[in-house]
Amino acid sequence: MNGRKEHRLTRIRRRTAALAAGAVNYLVLTAAALLYIAPILFMVVASFKPDERVLPEAGTWQAFFPDEVTLDNYAAVFRRVPFGRYMFNSLLITGSIVGGGLVVNSLAGYALARLQWRGRGAVFRVVLALMILPLQAIAVPLFYQTTVLGWRDTYVVQIVPFVANAFAIYLFYTFFLGMPKELEEAARIDGAGVWRTLVEIVLPNAKPAFAAAAITTFLMYWGLYLWPLMVTTHEDVRPLPLGIATFRTLPPIQWGDIMAFAVMMVAPVLVVFVIFQRWFVRGVATTGMKG
Template structure:
């Protein structure tokens, strides 16, 4: 019986390993190709490891495009979006999970219903709003669609429902105000969900292309996806430079995920999502 169980476990791990390697193969090839010369990338049969680590691709990318500015813009926009979404989602999620008020359930259904509306449907009204408020080609305009996130509200509400209401009531009996309860009790207990939401929001903001393309009218406001698209168009036949530029765009997200993966997994598990 034990031998059969172990065989099944080994088979599962092998299957998961094969699946993980399959998913990671394009990423691994991209990173390794960024250190190769163009003839080595185009060689047949292809090779995985570079014959010699070559940093000239990265030097050429920085010399031919303002990726430092693109990176700065992406960081600013992502930081504003993450802070805003964490604040609004945690407050709204706490209200929906722990407060009773008329129309609460109906309002929550309305919030969830907005998840059914594609961004492409909302982009024209958002653009008109940004234009009327003179927010085009500004950081405020770039972050306008990502200040509040319905999915974040849903995620935080689901997690905060698992926080014991008795703990909150005890704090109220001891004389703690609602703000202190929220900051000192609810938020520390919701760290796993906040970490998961941070990664989701960061990825969404970092990879956003359509909205920045519409709002940014000058190269100094370009984000990394816009800069990468422009760079790829200029160097269509330079696969080595494209791989270096793409690697610089992806690596920051990988670093953030590796730093927060424990809380991310914990947050996803405890919210009941699969």
């Protein structure tokens, strides 16, 4: 009798403990989420507030819950700097890097994973080595090379050096390695040559890898600052990160305008992520890559 009662008590105690643990868990998670989202929320809200209220209200509730909303800041951005031009340049440059990269890097990854050729091992080691080399380490010689080629102040100089990407090659390489070889063998026996097999069988099944490669290279190069600063002088070919750098110091310094610029600059990142997220998560799962 007593034993049973005790047993029930233990059970209740255990359940309470589990509930408490869950509550603490969620509390910590919510706090962390708020911590991450707060600056972004502040940025978005500030971009819609009259400029003179942004800084004075930064420490109040109005920083997150505005009582007045305006689009003036956005209009100001377009009026004060060639924002459309920056955006176009960024989209063109990053889009070309991503698009060209998907073609080049997937082919390279496939060749490393599946085809037999002389020097494959050496090339693979070079790719691995390149993965750990930061841009800063090669920026100066690269600058010299592109100058010799006469590429200063062009789109080309901002695109070509980054199309081939060791990280993306490695991502495709691991993905193709993990793909069942029988699929390609079946296609070969069914009458398809190497290219046909690649186009009809391999690529359609590599969507997760493409999404993962697209999203990571997009993020890598959308915010690139150092390189365009080194190789461009004209506004005509400069991308958004240089634009916002100029804008931030352009008198009069108006924080509402700067926030509007920033919101429009990160918007494409969100769009890309939302579009590819489904594939991206799957890609991470299948390539064993962690973001």
